[in-house]
Amino acid sequence: MTAPVITGWSAVSPYGIGAEVLAEGLRAQRATVAPVDTTRWRVPTSRAHLVPDFDPRKALGKKGTRSMDRVTGLAVAAVGSLLDQPGASRETETGERAALVLGTTTGSAASMMDFTRSSLEGERPYDVDPAVMPNAVMNCAAGQCGIWYGIKGPNTTLAGGRAAGLLSLNYATRLLATGRADTVLCAAAEEYSPARYWLEKHSRGAEAPGVPLGEGAAVLVVQPRENVTEARPALAEVLAVRTRVALAGQAREALAACVRSALDAAEAKPEEAWAAVPGDAPGLLGHLEREVLAEACGGAAVDRVPALSRIGDVSAASGTFQIAMVLATAATDPVAAGRLAVVTSADRDGSVACAVLRLEAPSC
Structure with missing residues (x-):
């Protein structure tokens, strides 16, 4: 098998939603860091790189998003922005022969902690909101991407911290090499939340206490070279x-x-x-x-x-x-x-x- 190629990409970033927005922001060298609303996020005075005005219900609509957490919303929005591009082919980028690989750290730390807290604070341990439980599972974001867009091939979540994006790319090439898929959407996502803020604050140590957190999701289309089309040309091998x-x-x-x-x-x-x-x-x-x-x-x-x-x-x-x-x-x-x-x-x-x-x- 010849080396696979990347034929498309998109992102939800601190510049906004879409590939063009990220590219334009980088060219203009626009800063994205800003003070955090301490009341909303329940953190001390700090700065962060947040996706502007992002809310899953606003970005994706009200249907199916009532209990959707932030990292899932970011991932679903990123995949949606990719599939909405002019050169996208729903026939090959979704369906039975399309796969999704999503890199993460732990899924949503906020959802995991909130769900656990509700069990500890409730009158009984099982007094929890069942609609929130799926968010506490690490592969929730990848699963929701598959459900939203009909991606029916292999659906994989890789927890690898900062290396997760490249680990996902490696996994995507293996899916193609073994014939498990004809197209792989290779994504990674990270959210900003109070839970993540405090985890980072207490685990980084003294060497990088003031590095602002960022958030977002990015996704690549990875395919065999023989599947390249004029609408989706090869960008990188x-x-x-x-x-x-x-x-x-x-x-x-x-x-x-x-x-x-x-x-x-x-x-x-x-x-x-x-x-x-x-x-x-x-x-x-x-x-x-x-x-x-x-x-x-x-x-x-x-x-x-x-x-x-x-x-x-x-x-x-x-x-x-x-x-x-x-x-x-x-x-x-x-x-x-x-x-x-x-x-x-x-x-x-x-x-x-x-x-x-x-x-x-x-x-x-």
């Missing part, structure tokens, strides 16, 4: 995705080894890289990631695509957003065609991933 586990104190070595392994698997050289895109993990890990890529591919490649931190710490959605930002930036640079994009992710729990793409055509 997925040459390789490789992973590593970084033990304590070995993040730099694991990152460097992962990049070398991915480039070797792609039969590519570091100097071919048009862009090298780190995941900007908060604190020291993010700096190490940027240094490793600069050493491997050069500082110019690292600086070519806007930093992911422009939209905040989007955690599990990082890798997929990085690829979306690569495609958005390459669309305005004719030099990018035929060159490589090296995309990395590193999670504080030790997961490391690297994807090597060969860019082919403008993305929007």
